[in-house]
Amino acid sequence: MARAKVLRVLVLTMGYACVAIGLFHVLLGNASIPGAESAGATIDSLGRFFGAIFAGYGLAWLWAARQSPIPAAAVRVLTGVFLLGALGRLLSLAVDGWPHGFQVALGVLELVLSPLLFWLADAEERAAGVTRPVTRQEAPPSP
Template identity: 60%
Template sequence: MAGLLKWLALAMGTACAGIGVLHFALGIDSVPGEAAAGATVDSRERFYGAVFLGYGLAWIWAARQTPIPARVVRWLAGIFLLGGLGRLLSMAVHGSPQWFQTALTVVELALPPLYFWLAAADERAVAARPSPRRAERVLP
């Protein structure tokens, strides 16, 4: 499970960091159907791009830890889930967005439960392993 969690966390971090760089660099041109939105939306898009870059880097940091900190994975996955719930709220208020945004909503709602499950499984596996400190106490 640890290998799968590490791989998925690295993939998530790389994807989010890349998306953040893209949105930061392109502004509103990175969002389908928003090219004419104006300076205010472009400014917001570039700001969110920087935040999403940082979010991706947090995933990469977590994936590089040994063991991967389950609490951090849960927080990051929870934030991702909250983003998907925000998209659902937007759909309820404003209707269906461009098709790619709908596809992203599915990903944002489907992946967090997988991360929650993997983090819990990895946490249990780490707890079950004998630690060097426990072994030292047992030795005479």
């Protein structure tokens, strides 16, 4: 039962944090990115656009948190997107070098939280006794 509680807290936290961060970027533009204050109008526009997308991503986490039980499939998809972002940071590191220290800390957080969220994804479904339906490929052969 403890795993289910941790999952719920993490899903809610992800949702609220992503909405807040996304709106922060929409409202502040380049000023919301350490070291990017003078990046120009194109990067400002891009950052504000992605801020709105990130706020929507947070709303998807909050939608998942409102379900009972929290759907494991939704957690896995949302966590996959989160992990893809972390992998993008690693690619950027390999191509362009080390970013601002705050961005490094965020990347570490993303790389640590992703496996935890994948591990916890079905915690509420398990606690509620929800079983995944057998798909056609998994069904035993008929006699």
